[in-house]
Amino acid sequence: MALIVHKYGGTSMGSVERIKNVAKRVAKWHKAGHRMVVVPSAMSGETNRLLGLAKEISAHPDPRELDMIAATGEQVSVGLLALALKAEGLDAVSYAGWQVAVKTDSAFTKARISEIDSERVLKDLDEGKVVVITGFQGVDPNGHITTLGRGGSDTSAVAMAAALGADECLIYTDVDGVYTTDPRVVDDARRLDKITFEEMLEMASLGSKVLQIRSVEFAGKYQVKTRVLSSLTDPLCPLEQEMRSGTLITFEEDDTMEKAVISGIAFQRDEGKITVRGVPDRPGIAYQILGPIADANIDVDMIIQNQSVEGKTDFTFTVGRGEYQRAMEILKTSVQAHVGAAEIVGDPKVSKVSVVGVGMRSHVGIASTAFRTLAEEGINIQMISTSEIKISVLIDEKYMELAVRALHKAFELDQA
Amino acid sequence: MALIVHKYGGTSMGSVERIKNVAKRVAKWHKAGHRMVVVPSAMSGETNRLLGLAKEISAHPDPRELDMIAATGEQVSVGLLALALKAEGLDAVSYAGWQVAVKTDSAFTKARISEIDSERVLKDLDEGKVVVITGFQGVDPNGHITTLGRGGSDTSAVAMAAALGADECLIYTDVDGVYTTDPRVVDDARRLDKITFEEMLEMASLGSKVLQIRSVEFAGKYQVKTRVLSSLTDPLCPLEQEMRSGTLITFEEDDTMEKAVISGIAFQRDEGKITVRGVPDRPGIAYQILGPIADANIDVDMIIQNQSVEGKTDFTFTVGRGEYQRAMEILKTSVQAHVGAAEIVGDPKVSKVSVVGVGMRSHVGIASTAFRTLAEEGINIQMISTSEIKISVLIDEKYMELAVRALHKAFELDQA
Incomplete structure (x- = not known):
């Protein structure tokens, strides 16, 4: 009982x-x-x-x-x-x-x-x-x-x-369950019998709602x-x-799981990308840029800061597309002059695609397989972000479905 | 404040x-x-x-x-x-x-x-x-x-x-307030500036909802x-x-109230009357009749027991018309034989009209005025029930509006 x-x-x-x-x-x-x-x-x-x-x-x-x-x-x-x-x-x-x-x-x-x-x-x-x-x-x-x-x-x-x-x-x-990716995008998406909570966490946060x-x-x-x-x-x-x-x-993670390197391909279609260019590379700069964004209750997703060149760096992050305009305004009115940034540029039409799997931990070459697959389809990668069990790339929105399908196939997720 | x-x-x-x-x-x-x-x-x-x-x-x-x-x-x-x-x-x-x-x-x-x-x-x-x-x-x-x-x-x-x-x-x-009676029945019903809570109690329970x-x-x-x-x-x-x-x-009760003998005419249109005839007049008979009715969650309103003749009495009460049929069935199936009643008769089409006013306490002749008024309109009174501040009569439903209008006029409620 x-x-x-x-x-x-x-x-x-x-x-x-x-x-x-x-x-x-x-x-x-x-x-x-x-x-x-x-x-x-x-x-x-x-x-x-x-x-x-x-x-x-x-x-x-x-x-x-x-x-x-x-x-x-x-x-x-x-x-x-x-x-x-x-x-x-x-x-x-x-x-x-x-x-x-x-x-x-x-x-x-x-x-x-x-x-x-x-x-x-x-x-x-x-x-x-x-x-x-x-x-x-x-x-x-x-x-x-x-x-x-x-x-x-x-x-x-x-x-x-x-x-x-x-x-x-x-x-x-x-x-009827969690799929290797969205069946509306990939016809042969497959239902998973099991998934670890960490993978699910990545899938959930990445848009498998x-x-x-x-x-x-x-x-x-x-x-x-x-x-x-x-x-x-x-x-x-x-x-x-x-x-x-x-x-x-x-x-x-049980034995079954060891065999599957990748559990699924998650994606988030409606993202916007914002870059703050030419900011002085000094302590506290990330907070000065993202603080006002957080205060406005805007969720920030990927965050990337490039290696600085001559004491200046570029700072890029993504937000939900619905908040893109508001975030841009905040940066231009309250942040740009304050931090001494050269310019604020952005693209409201980007999507994030992620390869998720606990198997990644013990398998090498997952990232290179993903990057090669996208290159073969002629898809340019705008940003990359990785964790222990996922690799996310930001790409032009118009390639999103293509990327998801190609990755789903490359990692043989259509095969039980 | x-x-x-x-x-x-x-x-x-x-x-x-x-x-x-x-x-x-x-x-x-x-x-x-x-x-x-x-x-x-x-x-x-x-x-x-x-x-x-x-x-x-x-x-x-x-x-x-x-x-x-x-x-x-x-x-x-x-x-x-x-x-x-x-x-x-x-x-x-x-x-x-x-x-x-x-x-x-x-x-x-x-x-x-x-x-x-x-x-x-x-x-x-x-x-x-x-x-x-x-x-x-x-x-x-x-x-x-x-x-x-x-x-x-x-x-x-x-x-x-x-x-x-x-x-x-x-x-x-x-x-916009409490009226001397329902303005839908009597055109010149008048709004009362004040009413005592006891009168209001009678008005409310009598259908001035x-x-x-x-x-x-x-x-x-x-x-x-x-x-x-x-x-x-x-x-x-x-x-x-x-x-x-x-x-x-x-x-x-303040001075103003002393002047108004009657506050209003209340009524309850949808009543049913039930009489249990020829029951032995012995202690506990009322409970034996009304107990099963109460158990069935039926509200009883007026209750009258006539003077007994040769050890037998008639017992009459009213219920909401919606419960009339159910009450009749309960009496015929579970009560009649048990109490030894001669017969159960009823009328589902009766209405109650009440004259309400604290002034009644200190004024005589209110009841006789009410009864005379109804008699002059040719309305037969089927049951009478009184309290300190109200007189209620049960009449044929078809005379209800006429009775309310006549009483409203007789007690000069149309005059401020």
């Missing part, structure tokens, strides 16, 4: 019919003898509807009040799912984050979980109840409702699994066996089959 | 535009130097939408989960209103019932408030904040969310005013000066004018 956490996304909770299907699936697991905790998202469209109302009232809504408003979407979901579970003949009870309690810091709209009380939930499980808990939200030390930011329900589910010492956390979503990145961090940190699988299968399909479907995110 | 509680109904909160108007009105009061607490209802239609979802999932939804779901409507409202108040330049903060805390018993969907902590709210008020608190809901001793039942936001507002020692509780609604009856009980018990007034006036109308508008529910 295992303790299992299920997480269902907004699409899976998108209608009364679908909620009933979720209940059927959970009931199947419960009847097989498992202790079940379920974390559902808000019904699809609901969070947008609520935030839309807030935006209509205020162009810059107060984050605390936004959380108060947005948190209701998940509260409705847990209540409805508990009702559906009861209709399936199970004993079920729903909790909002503050009732459990899921404790967070006070960073409204992007709070981080600090601690989860498990006592109440474990007691309910001991009594044979299915416990349904709101994702996406918690309560801060002052008793204010907080939310974890978009996709936060994944994090809630994994954190809950960690707090409860669950045997596995199953993330049900509208894709199957799981919220913080949920993967949690899975790694607390060694939570997490599985991504489809909510679109027949809810009454055999349990044994369902238990082996999807992609398992593991925290240990 | 007074402490004022405002309550706004679902219609007043029905759209972004209306919520902004509420904020403008509250801002006007705040700028005049008052300490403001606001209790808004869910946006109109929202509670029905939520309960509709629940009903789609389960024909007999669990009340605890219903409360979990329904309570979100008000939570959205407080967040939106706090945003709108901030947009007006005020410092505002919203709270759900459990955050205040509004403590209730555990009777889900019809909980009663047991205690309200005022510390947190008073602290915010001291800091110059406008405090926005969810109506309709609270938290039980086990930390479960409860709701107070339909119209419960009125009760929340009055209870909050009592807990805070507020100077006045203003209930903004889509009517301006205020939830429990809110009036609270107002009486804790002597909260409560005013019912329109939310449809210009939100920026002069404060002095607004402070004198609507109907004030007072807890003391």
Whole structure:
């Protein structure tokens, strides 16, 4: 008898019919003898509807009040799912984050979980109840409702699994697992049976938006066996089959993994590249350039600083395309003169393509294979950034699909 | 500088535009130097939408989960209103019932408030904040969310005013006060400037559905000066004018009131009358008849037991018309044989008309005036029930409007 956490996304909770299907699936697991905790998202469209109302009232809504408003979407979901579970003949009870309690810091709209009380939930499980808990939200030390930011329900589910010492956390979503790359770009992209949490981390942060990145961090940190699988299968399909479907995110590299050098090709299409040219190469210059960008709440992705020539250096970084214009303005108005830069240049139409795999650690020549593949396709590499388990290149947006397909083939990811 | 509680109904909160108007009105009061607490209802239609979802999932939804779901409507409202108040330049903060805390018993969907902590709210008020608190809901001793039942936001507002020692509780609604009777029935029905809470209690319970009856009980018990007034006036109308508008529910009978013998004519159109005939007149018979009705959660209104003849008596009571059929079935299947009644007869098409006024206490002849008026119109009285400040008669439904108009005129309610 295992303790299992299920997480269902907004699409899976998108209608009364679908909620009933979720209940059927959970009931199947419960009847097989498992202790079940379920974390559902808000019904699809609901969070947008609520935030839309807030935006209509205020162009810059107060984050605390936004959380108060947005948190209701998940509260409705847990209540409805508990009702559906009861209709399936199970004993079920729903909790909002503050009732459990899921404790967070006070960073409204992007709070981080600090601690989860498990006592109440474990007691309910001991009594044979299915416990349904709101994702996406918690309560801060002052008793204010907080939310974890978009996709936060994944994090809630994994954190809950960690707090409860669950045997596995199953993330049900509208894709059936993690692929070697986006199947919309490469026809023969293949579903991975397993992936390490580190690889998943790179895949997630690089745009394979199957799981919220913080949920993967949690899975790694607390060694939570997490599985991504489809909510679109027949809810009454055999349990044994369902238990082996999807992609398992593991925290240990086993033998199987050694064989696969590369797990996948991730990409981020909508990037913008900005270069601050001819800045004096002195301590603190990176902070002087990126500080104002961070203050404006703009996420910076790749950062490269060239070797300096005659005491001057070029400083290049990328941002999401939607923030490109704003970042350029900040640099031109508040940074250029201050740091004594020669000029600010940029390109709003670049994409990042990354080769990801823990196998890289023990295999040489991955980088050169990647670079040769791109060269053979005539694709110019604008920036390179590497980590232990990934190589990312920045290229002209128009070559993105071509690069992904070529790399997918070069690393034989189409072959099981 | 007074402490004022405002309550706004679902219609007043029905759209972004209306919520902004509420904020403008509250801002006007705040700028005049008052300490403001606001209790808004869910946006109109929202509670029905939520309960509709629940009903789609389960024909007999669990009340605890219903409360979990329904309570979100008000939570959205407080967040939106706090945003709108901030947009007006005020410092505002919203709270759900459990955050205040509004403590209730555990009777889900019809909980009663047991205690309200005022510390947190008073602290915010001291800091110059406008405090926005969810109506309709609270938290039980086990930390479960409860709701107070339909119209419960009125009760929340009055209870909050009592807990805070507020100077006045203003209930903004889509009517501009309490009338001598329903203006849809009697053209020259007149708005009352004042009414005692006891009269209001009779008016409310008799179908003048301006205020939830429990809110009036609270107002009486804790002597909260409560005013019912329109939310449809210009939100920026002069404060002095607004402070004198609507109907004030007072807890003391002042001189003005002595003059008005009767305050109004209330009525309840949809009643059903049931008579259990020929039951042995022995102790416990009323309980044996009404016990099973109460167990079925059917509210009984008027109850009359006739003088017994030869040890047998007739027992008559009224129920809401919607419950008439069910009540008849219960009596025929579970009660008739058990109590040895001769027969069960009924009439599902009766209405109750009531003459209400504290002046009745010190004036004689009110009943005879009422009975004479009805007789002159040829209206047969089927049942009579009286209290210190009201006389109710049950009549054929088809005469209801005629009876109300005739009594309204007979007691000169059309004259200021």
